Amino acid sequence: MLLKASISTHLADLFSALSDPTRLRIISVLLEGEMNVGEIATQLVMTESAVSHQLRGLRQMKLVRARKAGRQVYYSLDDDHVEKLYRMGLEHVEHG
């Protein structure tokens, strides 16, 4: 049945959150556990600013959660649907 316009935009927002290589790479490292911004930036070989901007989007979409510890901020995945979508997409890409 035709998806209602309002639901279609929410669903599009969810997939949009997963539609960028940088965000997917952030998710891939957070699958192993929480990590702070500097560590993520080091792993991805990107500036902390760029990573921070992307984390903001993921935070707003409630896909990651932030935990502040001193001056570090540790991020972790805040949604197991995301992990499922990520893994299912990856499966499709790797042997689809």
Next chain:
Amino acid sequence: MLLKASISTHLADLFSALSDPTRLRIISVLLEGEMNVGEIATQLVMTESAVSHQLRGLRQMKLVRARKAGRQVYYSLDDDHVEKLYRMGLEHVEHG
């Protein structure tokens, strides 16, 4: 483990295909079976041109398949991973 850059872009492309309300609405009607461009456009209340442009993207991503019959072109879903991703995303949006 950190997702390789090349795979991350492929995965992002897949999710990008699902990251637009119009494309999701097209997918939602094609879940019920094949449909031609004019019928899709009527259901979505959009121009055939706009729908055709989106179908092109979905075709290039191999998410839909086209069957020509006379001057009509019938589209159908070409990938059951897509249906799974769609349904899982929808579940998340509807009661997440």
Next chain:
DNA sequence: TGAATACTTGAGCAAGTATTCATATATCTA
């Protein structure tokens, strides 16, 4: 053959996005 129908395509524009750079805020340490 000529007109109508069904769809596709390219150009152009408005709106959105990801990154960089500079700056701001918060926290720790000497």
Next chain:
DNA sequence: TAGATATATGAATACTTGCTCAAGTATTCA
């Protein structure tokens, strides 16, 4: 308290995207 560290944020820029409009191709039918 001053300076260093960790992160966040705003503005600017380059790039991408979705639609419209006009024109093009293919097919049917009178």
